Amino acid sequence: MEDKDSEQARRVPTAWRRPAWPTRLRRPTLPRRSALFRRPTLLRRPVRPRRHTILALGVFGAAFAAAVLAGLAWGRPHVMWHFRTSDNRLTLGLAAGHGPFAGWLLSRSSLAASGHHGRQVLLSLHPGSISRVTPNVISVWATASAPITVHVPPAPAITRRTITRASVAVHFSLPVTIDSAACRPSPPSAAVATVRFPRGIRACAGNVEVSAASGETARLPVTVPALIPDPVTFFGPPDGRAVYITIDDGWLPSKPVLRLMRARHVPVTAFLISSAAAEHLGYWRSFQAAGGLIEDHTVSHPDLSKLSLAAATEQWAGAARALHSWFGTAPTLCRPPYGGVTRKVLDTAHLAGLLKVVMWSAEMARGRLSTYDHRPLRAGEIVILHWVPGLYHNLSRLLHIAAARGLHPEPLPTR
Numbered sequence: 001m002e003d004k005d006s007e008q009a010r011r012v013p014t015a016w017r018r019p020a021w022p023t024r025l026r027r028p029t030l031p032r033r034s035a036l037f038r039r040p041t042l043l044r045r046p047v048r049p050r051r052h053t054i055l056a057l058g059v060f061g062a063a064f065a066a067a068v069l070a071g072l073a074w075g076r077p078h079v080m081w082h083f084r085t086s087d088n089r090l091t092l093g094l095a096a097g098h099g100p101f102a103g104w105l106l107s108r109s110s111l112a113a114s115g116h117h118g119r120q121v122l123l124s125l126h127p128g129s130i131s132r133v134t135p136n137v138i139s140v141w142a143t144a145s146a147p148i149t150v151h152v153p154p155a156p157a158i159t160r161r162t163i164t165r166a167s168v169a170v171h172f173s174l175p176v177t178i179d180s181a182a183c184r185p186s187p188p189s190a191a192v193a194t195v196r197f198p199r200g201i202r203a204c205a206g207n208v209e210v211s212a213a214s215g216e217t218a219r220l221p222v223t224v225p226a227l228i229p230d231p232v233t234f235f236g237p238p239d240g241r242a243v244y245i246t247i248d249d250g251w252l253p254s255k256p257v258l259r260l261m262r263a264r265h266v267p268v269t270a271f272l273i274s275s276a277a278a279e280h281l282g283y284w285r286s287f288q289a290a291g292g293l294i295e296d297h298t299v300s301h302p303d304l305s306k307l308s309l310a311a312a313t314e315q316w317a318g319a320a321r322a323l324h325s326w327f328g329t330a331p332t333l334c335r336p337p338y339g340g341v342t343r344k345v346l347d348t349a350h351l352a353g354l355l356k357v358v359m360w361s362a363e364m365a366r367g368r369l370s371t372y373d374h375r376p377l378r379a380g381e382i383v384i385l386h387w388v389p390g391l392y393h394n395l396s397r398l399l400h401i402a403a404a405r406g407l408h409p410e411p412l413p414t415r
């Protein structure tokens with residue numbers, strides 16, 4: 001080395017000769033890369049794993065997957081149901097399962113049954129049946145069905161109605177308790193199969209709400225017809241060519257009339273105002289003894305259509321009580337003052353216990369007979385007169401007309 005350098009130095013001019021570097025300043029040779037620039041170990045090409053590591057990882061993964069699947073299965077929501085018998089409503093709902101996934105699965109599940117869908121399903125079932133419902137739980141995990149069988153008790157129903165004179169009896173298919181009702185039935189203290197609705201002077205229609213011991217309820221229509229007032233009588237039976245003589249009021253009793261009745265056995269029906277009869281009780285007892293009949297013409301002869309229902313009823317009932325107490329016979333017939341026949345008059349007479357409202361078809365007054373159709377008197381007609389001056393003359397004249405036509409006065413039937 002020294003030789004070569006020397007030789008080169010010799011060939012090159014001196015001025016150009018490059019001074020030799022001090023040995024210690026020479027660039028050191030770098031046989032290896034510095035540790036500072038080495039590739040990190042992790043980024044190095046991985047070392048091929050060993051077989052037991054792969055096996056461990058596999059076992060761990062399988063166990064994890066199995067745990068997840070088990071958790072999903074355990075946490076699946078299920079169906080809860082409740083049946084309300086009062087309205088036959090079946091409520092289906094979802095309930096959370098168990099485990100860590102229960103809440104998450106419940107939030108992502110729904111229910112479907114009989115065309116309804118949601119977190120909660122309401123179904124109305126038919127009473128008296130066995131209902132089978134199969135709701136489906138639609139879950140992220142799986143769809144499952146859960147059949148449910150519900151026994152629905154029968155609802156109360158009306159099987160029969162019995163209408164009597166006093167009430168309407170409604171028969172139910174099973175014992176019921178009345179929750180509310182129109183037409184004022186007498187409320188039973190216990191469950192009954194027959195409920196009675198009293199009949200009044202007006203018809204009643206409404207609903208009755210009943211409940212059975214099973215909890216079943218029903219709202220059913222009820223109709224209660226009004227008391228049927230007795231028909232108004234304008235004619236009596238025509239049998240035997242009978243005619244009927246009636247004399248109203250009673251303020252002026254007539255002794256000649258009484259003598260005529262006795263002499264010719266004339267049957268007369270007196271419709272008496274009780275307050276007028278009270279003034280001549282002896283006369284009316286003689287009248288009764290002579291074959292006369294005494295019937296109801298109210299207490300004081302008011303226009304009943306202008307009174308309240310209670311006051312009008314009392315007009316009939318008060319007179320009937322008085323006449324009964326004086327003459328020993330309760331009147332069954334009545335005649336409204338002024339001939340005013342209205343629905344109220346009929347109803348009140350009925351409520352007072354009277355059987356018939358008797359009107360007339362002919363009137364004898366001031367010596368003249370007038371019939372409802374202006375024709376001659378015929379069999380079955382009821383003739384009205386009044387206890388007024390001239391009664392004797394009118395009664396005599398009437399008897400003459402009847403006899404001329406072959407008609408026979410008869411007592412007015414009291415029933």
Ligand SMILES: [Zn+2]
Binds near residue numbers: 248297337338
């Ligand atoms: Zn009168």
